[in-house]
Amino acid sequence: MDGTLIGYLALDGLVVGSIYALTALGLALVYGLLRVLHVAHAGVYAVGAYCGWLAYGASHSLVLALAAGAAGAVLLGVFLDAWFYRPLAGKPPLIALIGSIGLFLAAGDLLRILFGPYQHSLPAMSSNPLFSVGGVGVTPTQVFVLCGTLVLLLGVYWISARTRLGLAWRSIAQDREIAAAMGIDIPRHTALAFALASALAGVAGVMVGVYYNQIAPTMGNEPAYKTLAIVVLGGLGNVWGTVAAGLLLGVIESFSSAFAGNYFPPQSVAFVALILVLLFRPQGLFGR
Amino acid sequence: MLRKLLLILVLVAAPLVAVQAQGTVTVGVLAPLTGFAAADGKSAVTSIELATQTINAHGGILGRQIKLKIYDDQADPKQAVNFARRLVEEDHARFVIGASYSGATLAAAPIFNQNHIPMMAAYAVAPDITKGHPYVFRVGLMGPVEGRIGAVLARKLGAHSVAMINLKNDFGQALEQGFKSEAPKQGIRIAFSDAYPLGNQNFTSMLVRVKMHHPGAIYASGYYSDAANLVRQAKSLAIRAPIIGQDGYDSPKFIELAGSAANGVYITTQLDRDSRQPDVEHFLRAYQAKAGEPADMVGASGYAAMEVMARAVDKAGSLDGNAVRQALASMKDVNTVAGHIYRWNENGDPIKTATVQVIRNGHFHRYMSVTDRTLLTP
Numbered sequence: 001m002d003g004t005l006i007g008y009l010a011l012d013g014l015v016v017g018s019i020y021a022l023t024a025l026g027l028a029l030v031y032g033l034l035r036v037l038h039v040a041h042a043g044v045y046a047v048g049a050y051c052g053w054l055a056y057g058a059s060h061s062l063v064l065a066l067a068a069g070a071a072g073a074v075l076l077g078v079f080l081d082a083w084f085y086r087p088l089a090g091k092p093p094l095i096a097l098i099g100s101i102g103l104f105l106a107a108g109d110l111l112r113i114l115f116g117p118y119q120h121s122l123p124a125m126s127s128n129p130l131f132s133v134g135g136v137g138v139t140p141t142q143v144f145v146l147c148g149t150l151v152l153l154l155g156v157y158w159i160s161a162r163t164r165l166g167l168a169w170r171s172i173a174q175d176r177e178i179a180a181a182m183g184i185d186i187p188r189h190t191a192l193a194f195a196l197a198s199a200l201a202g203v204a205g206v207m208v209g210v211y212y213n214q215i216a217p218t219m220g221n222e223p224a225y226k227t228l229a230i231v232v233l234g235g236l237g238n239v240w241g242t243v244a245a246g247l248l249l250g251v252i253e254s255f256s257s258a259f260a261g262n263y264f265p266p267q268s269v270a271f272v273a274l275i276l277v278l279l280f281r282p283q284g285l286f287g288r
Numbered sequence: 289m290l291r292k293l294l295l296i297l298v299l300v301a302a303p304l305v306a307v308q309a310q311g312t313v314t315v316g317v318l319a320p321l322t323g324f325a326a327a328d329g330k331s332a333v334t335s336i337e338l339a340t341q342t343i344n345a346h347g348g349i350l351g352r353q354i355k356l357k358i359y360d361d362q363a364d365p366k367q368a369v370n371f372a373r374r375l376v377e378e379d380h381a382r383f384v385i386g387a388s389y390s391g392a393t394l395a396a397a398p399i400f401n402q403n404h405i406p407m408m409a410a411y412a413v414a415p416d417i418t419k420g421h422p423y424v425f426r427v428g429l430m431g432p433v434e435g436r437i438g439a440v441l442a443r444k445l446g447a448h449s450v451a452m453i454n455l456k457n458d459f460g461q462a463l464e465q466g467f468k469s470e471a472p473k474q475g476i477r478i479a480f481s482d483a484y485p486l487g488n489q490n491f492t493s494m495l496v497r498v499k500m501h502h503p504g505a506i507y508a509s510g511y512y513s514d515a516a517n518l519v520r521q522a523k524s525l526a527i528r529a530p531i532i533g534q535d536g537y538d539s540p541k542f543i544e545l546a547g548s549a550a551n552g553v554y555i556t557t558q559l560d561r562d563s564r565q566p567d568v569e570h571f572l573r574a575y576q577a578k579a580g581e582p583a584d585m586v587g588a589s590g591y592a593a594m595e596v597m598a599r600a601v602d603k604a605g606s607l608d609g610n611a612v613r614q615a616l617a618s619m620k621d622v623n624t625v626a627g628h629i630y631r632w633n634e635n636g637d638p639i640k641t642a643t644v645q646v647i648r649n650g651h652f653h654r655y656m657s658v659t660d661r662t663l664l665t666p
Contacts, residue, residue, distance in 0.1 A: 119327070
């Protein structure tokens with residue numbers, strides 16, 4: 001096997017995996033606290049991408065686009081928490097799940113009605129190689145996604161390991177009632193978790209838009225199911241397991257599309273992995 | 289009180305509606321306006337409405353105004369069947385434009401055929417849509433024909449070996465089959481052939497393998513959003529072989545999404561942007577004015593489908609399904625905005641001209657016209 005090919009496949013897998021990790025990370029965070037599968041998270045991701053696109057169109061600034069993507073996503077995420085998930089607390093989780101699927105579909109259709117069914121471009125960055133490592137050309141868009149993801153992951157790590165907020169989240173995830181009894185304001189901390197999760201999704205949406213130079217109302221469809229698979233693979237609610245599962249899935253997809261793409265579509269890797277894990281390791285790859 | 293008012297309103301208005309309806313001809317349209325294919329559905333419907341406005345402004349068909357009845361089939365065969373029945377039973381459509389994807393069009397075609405309602409498929413490619421359905425016709429180029437033109441073009445561009453990247457659906461398979469049947473005749477070796485699923489965004493791994501074969505050209509089937517990624521990623525990999533696409537690429541959106549990587553891409557298609565034909569110029573201008581964006585190939589095929597049906601009705605001098613069908617089958621040399629149709633074959637598929645367009649400085653331009661009847665016959 002050619003070394004350059006392996007290099008290209010690994011790089012490509014890491015870039016795609018980074019975006020999976022960022023999107024699924026927020027989902028894991030929300031699941032850890034609320035124990036619901038927040039399918040509408042993929043809708044938040046698409047709305048974030050559109051906010052970034054609007055901001056880029058008005059300002060031609062990538063920084064503003066990322067900020068607007070995060071801000072739009074945070075607003076939507078916090079709104080969903082306060083007006084949708086909170087009123088459903090105490091109801092069977094299936095109700096929140098079904099409602100969440102409905103919200104996801106509504107978000108996609110709302111984007112279609114507002115901005116049309118066509119794709120839009122987000123030409124913030126060139127995709128011509130910037131430099132080459134061992135014959136593997138690296139593009140500015142790839143550097144942007146990899147560095148952006150690294151910075152955000154370090155930020156999330158710092159919040160969860162070093163701040164009182166992170167401590168509060170972990171205690172709520174471990175035992176909601178005892179955490180409440182210890183005086184932790186659960187609605188406030190849940191809202192903050194939604195804010196962080198949504199910001200990550202919004203930024204991921206803008207990154208995907210820049211990486212592929214396109215956004216579309218249907219852009220959440222693939223993440224909607226794939227992030228669920230990643231969250232389960234990572235061990236439901238296990239934040240770092242989810243990040244690892246996202247990166248791993250990106251790399252496996254990349255290699256499988258090169259060597260078995262004709263017989264085994266890369267889109268199915270997530271589900272085959274999911275079935276195998278549920279059969280043999282139902283707590284997830286990294287679950288305890 | 290309100291209910292009484294409403295009742296009076298209905299009683300007064302109903303006869304008015306009925307009178308108006310007598311003077312119109314109901315034409316059914318099935319198109320995907322929501323779901324994954326919504327962009328194509330919108331292009332097609334915008335164009336069909338445009339063609340209808342033009343026809344109505346010139347006196348309609350047989351002196352009656354066309355009234356469109358449009359249903360959103362979401363490119364879903366189940367929905368298409370439901371709406372096809374409704375068009376037949378409730379709306380009494382006199383003829384139908386099938387402006388949806390192959391699956392949905394294939395499901396609806398037998399229903400119209402059984403009820404002797406002529407149907408014109410705009411851009412669906414599946415061969416079985418017309419086969420055994422004497423009332424069902426097609427206005428678009430057949431996939432295998434387009435594939436063959438692709439091979440002729442590759443040879444003209446000096447390629448002796450070609451790498452094929454095929455979309456894994458009926459469109460991609462029809463093109464692949466046509467290209468592979470013509471390639472040996474053109475002295476072209478297929479150096480590489482692989483397929484990808486619809487909606488694929490990442491072509492890097494496939495393109496790296498393509499690069500290793502040093503092909504003289506790349507024949508890549510697909511729709512513009514996927515194709516934009518393909519040509520961008522080919523450029524990132526410094527692949528210099530020319531890329532040959534088809535009418536699936538034929539949208540200004542392709543150029544927007546692919547950016548500078550679109551330059552130098554060739555496509556085999558039906559809408560000639562450099563045409564000086566008055567109806568093509570009118571269509572391009574009117575579409576831009578109505579939709580606020582430039583027209584694409586799907587739009588042109590929707591427009592052509594309506595144009596052709598209106599002419600067939602006029603030729604038949606009647607709205608009777610059988611008369612319209614016979615008129616269509618005997619029509620020769622029909623100019624449309626999507627190419628010149630020599631005639632329809634026994635299946636109802638067109639033998640028509642094609643064009644090769646190349647993108648230069650972010651615009652589609654004519655590279656050559658294809659008029660070789662042997663090559664163009666399905």
